[in-house]
Amino acid sequence: MEIYIVKVNLSLIVFYLCYKLLFQRDTFWILRRVYLLVSILFSFIYPLISVEGWIRKQEPIMTAIASIQMDEFVITPGEAEKLSFFTLENVLWMLFGFVAMLMLLRFSVQLFAIIKRRIRGEKIILQDVPVIRLKEKLMPFSFFRWIFINPFLHNHTETAEILEHEQTHVRQWHSLDIIIGQVQTILCWFNPAAWLLNREIRINLEFLADNQVIKSGFEPKKYQYHLLSLTYEPADSKLGNQFNVSPIKKRIKMMNARKTKKRGLLKYALIIPIALVMLVVSNMQEMIAATRTFVEKVVVTENVLSEAELNLDAELQQQKNKVKFTEPVITRDEDVKIYDMVEEAPSFPGGVTELYNWLGQNIVYPVEAQEKGIQGRVTIQFVITETGKVTQPKVVRSLDPLLDAEAIRVVNTMPDWIPGKQGGKAVNVRYTLPVQFKLVDNEPKMTPVEVVLIKKEVVSIKKDDELSNKNVYDMVDTPPVFPGGEMELYKWLSENIVYPVEAQEKGIQGRVTIQFVITETGKIIQPKVVRSLDPLLDAEALRVVSAMPNWIPGKQGGKAVNVRYTLPAVFKLVDNKPKKHIEARC
Structure with missing residues (x-):
């Protein structure tokens, strides 16, 4: 929305400056009227015009790209930061809305x-x-088909001049121009060009009406004296076409001005290149996105995965954090094809939130483990079949036999999942689920247990061939929005991000920057680390982004599109001392 408003107001400024420089002294009042109306209407419409279809057929023009950048969000292992509603952006929007409403x-x-x-x-x-x-002593005026006048205030000749003047306003629908001018001033009240254009519209309408009075045979000097005699009478409504509109001097001067030569008409053709330039500037982002689509081939750069997020098998631990996939990762188990990476990851019925809730309600912290003060992480790996059933659960990172057995028990009782898909077909997918058992204040507690879901191994990815015919935008007219707005995003992050205990103990802190794509349906895909800090914190940032609910998609030209989004997160220790991490309570 901000980009749309900027485009509208810049266009109004450009058109007004062109009017002042080129057209203000002309006597082509009808063309001036057309120019003024087109200037306003075009300014509000052109940001919505998309030339995406045409651009896709052309060669790329440029590759300068700037990603959408969100304000930095700081995560501490203490209590979630209380966020104020009164940010600068919100205050400005409230001010804009308040004045517009007035x-x-x-x-x-x-x-x-x-x-x-x-x-x-x-x-x-x-x-x-x-x-x-009218019974009151008011200035004659008209509004659409209505003419208001007190006939007792004017003699016969003056009344005839007034009626001819106001009938011109009525016949040519001048009130419509005034309404358009008023609406654009309401919406762009902070832009001086909007007020100045509105004033020029009113004055030009009076030029048209005055010209018609003179053409009808009335004596110009008497008519001008008539205007002067009414100068100090009060006007009744700003919406009506007033018979006596200031500045009178300009109106009299224009009535006596020489007619502009016909070659002056050529200047009005400039409105076409001006409009084309505005369209090109408005659609520059689509050209940039088309360039990116043209240059990028079918190569998927996947997430930065930490050692804790991978299978934790000896052979997988040797893989690098940053992995490129051009084909799905497949392993075989007893001649059954099992995918480790798929285009569409399996999901728990109801999503990640429901998975958290289900685990919180079903995991039981063994009493014996509580009494012994045993706590830590158990990592379970299992396979979600093409029918959604959970099979082959096993412990890939053990903590204690009691907690290992409890984690296996819970996984075995899980309901069927929505299976993962590769190439649009349901397939078997290997899934890794780390679960952290934690005692509160190191004292034995009864169930339900506090469960921290660290990261799913199977990450939903989108292969480039799925987006090959769809641009990914870096800047759009309407950016994507987290459900409920930026404040809800901050709140959600503060409630879901976990500061890894190991990172706290090592005193690791700093910024991790994650980039992802919000699709035209609002889904989060292709998350990756673009600024790494530490595998533990990289993994946590990726986990949270992958667990986000669907966003309200961004729009370009009024149409939902894929948008690349960058999210910086700062992990910060309080007083440089290790603190307990924030639990995600199920």
Whole structure:
């Protein structure tokens, strides 16, 4: 939304400056009216115009790319930071909305006053023209098909001039121009160009009406003196077309001005290149995204995976943290094909949150282990079959026979999962689930236990061939939004991020930067570490991003699109002393 507002207001400024430099002194009032209206309407519409279809057929233009960057979020192992609603961005939005509402209220009051005057006024025929007779001493004005006038304040000739003037406003629908001008001032009240364009619209409408009065045969000097005689009478409504609109000097000067030569019409053709330039600038991001799609081939750079997140088998521990996959990772177990990496990961019914809830309700902390003060992490590996059943559970990182047995028991009682998919087909997938048993204050506690889910091994990935025909944008008109907004994102992160105990004990702190793609359906895919700190903290940041709920997708030209998003997270120890990590309570 911010980008859309910036584009609209920049366009209004450009069009106004062009008007002042090129067209203000012309006597082509009809063309000036068209220019002013097109300037406003185009400014609000062009940011929504997408040339994506055309750009996809062209060669790439440039590759300068800037990712969407979120404000830094600091995670400490203490209590979650209380976040204030009164951020600078929120305050500015509240100010914008408050002023816009006040102006809309004023607009509504003025509109109601005109309607009220129409209802209370007496409709009469004055010099063969239907009008609304006013009893008050007010300036004559018109609003769409209604002409308001107090005939007792003007002689016959003056009344004829007024009626011809106001009929021009009525016949040419000048009130529509005024409404458009008022609306754009309400929406862009902070932009001086919006107010100046609105003023130029009003003055130009009076030029048109004055010109028609002169063309109808009225004597110019008498008409001009008539305007001057009404200068100090109060106006009734800002929405109406006032007979006497300041500055009078400009109107009189324009009536006496020489007609602009026809070759001056060529200047108005400039509106076409101006509009094209605005369109190109507005769609520059689509060109950038098209360039990225053209250059990038079908290669998937996967997440930075820590040693704790991998299978923990001896052979897997030797793998590097950063892994590239161009094909799915497959192992075989008794001639059954089992995938370690798939395009669509298996999921617990109801999602990650329901998995947390289910584990919290079903895991029992053995009393004997509590009495012995045994706590720590047990890592279980199992296979989710193509039908969703959980099979072959085994301990790949042991802690204690009692806790190992409890972890195996719980995995064996799990309900069927939604199976993972490769190439659109359900397949068998190996899954790793670390579970941390923790005693509160080192005292034996009864169930339910506090369970910390550290990381799933099977990460949902999107192969590039799935996005080959869809651009991934780095900047869009409407950025993607976490459900509930930025404050809810911060709250969710503070409740779900766990500061690894091992990292605390080693005094490791600093920033991890994660980049991921939010698809046009709001799903989080392709998370990866773009600024590494430590395998433990890298893994935790990736875990949290992978567990995020669906976002509200970003939009370009009013259409949902894939957007690349960057999230920096700072892990910070309080007073440089190891602290207990934040538990994710199930």
